[in-house]
Amino acid sequence: MLILGLSNICRRRVLPALLGLTDVESVDVATHKALNGGGVEWDAGKVYDDYATALGHSDASVVYVSLVNSMHLEWARAAIERGLHVVVDKPAFLGLNETEQMLNLADRHGVCLAEATVFGYHPQAQLVKDELATAGCAATRISATLSFPPMDPANFRYRRALGGGCLWDLGPYASAVGRVFFGGEPQSVACTVLAYGGADDVDVAFNMLADYSDGRSVVGHYGFDTVYRNRLDLLASDVGLEVDRFFTTLPDDASDVRITTRQGTQATKGPTGDAFGAFFSHVFNCID
Numbered sequence: 001m002l003i004l005g006l007s008n009i010c011r012r013r014v015l016p017a018l019l020g021l022t023d024v025e026s027v028d029v030a031t032h033k034a035l036n037g038g039g040v041e042w043d044a045g046k047v048y049d050d051y052a053t054a055l056g057h058s059d060a061s062v063v064y065v066s067l068v069n070s071m072h073l074e075w076a077r078a079a080i081e082r083g084l085h086v087v088v089d090k091p092a093f094l095g096l097n098e099t100e101q102m103l104n105l106a107d108r109h110g111v112c113l114a115e116a117t118v119f120g121y122h123p124q125a126q127l128v129k130d131e132l133a134t135a136g137c138a139a140t141r142i143s144a145t146l147s148f149p150p151m152d153p154a155n156f157r158y159r160r161a162l163g164g165g166c167l168w169d170l171g172p173y174a175s176a177v178g179r180v181f182f183g184g185e186p187q188s189v190a191c192t193v194l195a196y197g198g199a200d201d202v203d204v205a206f207n208m209l210a211d212y213s214d215g216r217s218v219v220g221h222y223g224f225d226t227v228y229r230n231r232l233d234l235l236a237s238d239v240g241l242e243v244d245r246f247f248t249t250l251p252d253d254a255s256d257v258r259i260t261t262r263q264g265t266q267a268t269k270g271p272t273g274d275a276f277g278a279f280f281s282h283v284f285n286c287i288d
Contacts, residue, residue: 002060003066004051004075006031007089014064014116016251017276026217030054051075055082062287064116065089068156069163073098076113080105085287087280090172096165112287117172117246120180121282122222123277124255128181128234128241131259135239139181141231143233144220146247147205150197151224158198165202167193170222173247176209178218181234186218187208191234195225238262242271251277 001024003010019022026045031052055063055078063079065072065088068087070086075273079086086106092115093099107115119125132139156162157169178186194205205223212218221229232246240260249255 002028002054002058002063004030004063004065006033007066010066013276014066017254017274017280020277021280027056028054028060037070045153055079057145061085069094070161071167075104077105080109080111083109087116087283090117093166094168097105112283114283116175116279118235118275118279120176121278123273124249124270125180125245127270131239131241133234135236137236137238140216141235142177142181142218144177145229145231147221147223147226148228153198158200158202160200160202166223167203167206174220174222178210178212182212182216186212197225273278
């Protein structure tokens, strides 16, 4: 693996997940930041201070792009054109046209291109599916909330030129919920930006409604202008499930899960697991 960039999520989640997988022989890092809290020591692979140099010299077969949103397109394209498989932090690209161009480019080069929207790979997502199967019914209504307090004003998510705004940052969560539990695309989507903020007056909150066939729907509230809330509510004819911290569950944490049937409500802890590790394992299997 070669990591381009060293974002906060990369330090906290991506690198530990990769180093825990037997499929990964080594991890090279290209970064303008310091590793290991100030030094540049890195015993899992090589360290580069230039992205182009890293692409030209690393022996990696898979590249993970973990840069600010506006840089994803340039460096994902550079990696694909070298015949490398690419995984990109969410949001992968800033627009439908960019995304279609990159998918076509990956197809022409015969490589994998994936966006790292990983919550559906956590074992608690399978728990929800298993509870539905046990009840013998399918999910029809989903309500999702992922909202948190304002960030440091210097955060790139407040910079329009860097691909900031909550539509880009949290939109991948909103669009993936139906894909995970309904297994398809919506028939219609309505989205409203609720608030703007930051020096560039970017969007900082939105809601959405996606309608699917057979009376199914997803309603979502997303933003970075409220108290912290991270929750999934799922309804079916004979069972309802509520899962706290569903979208960003840490590997060693177990989410609170409430399962409601006609007999009453039972509270339990969900399974632990590393969503990033499971996601990368899936990507590697697809490449094989």
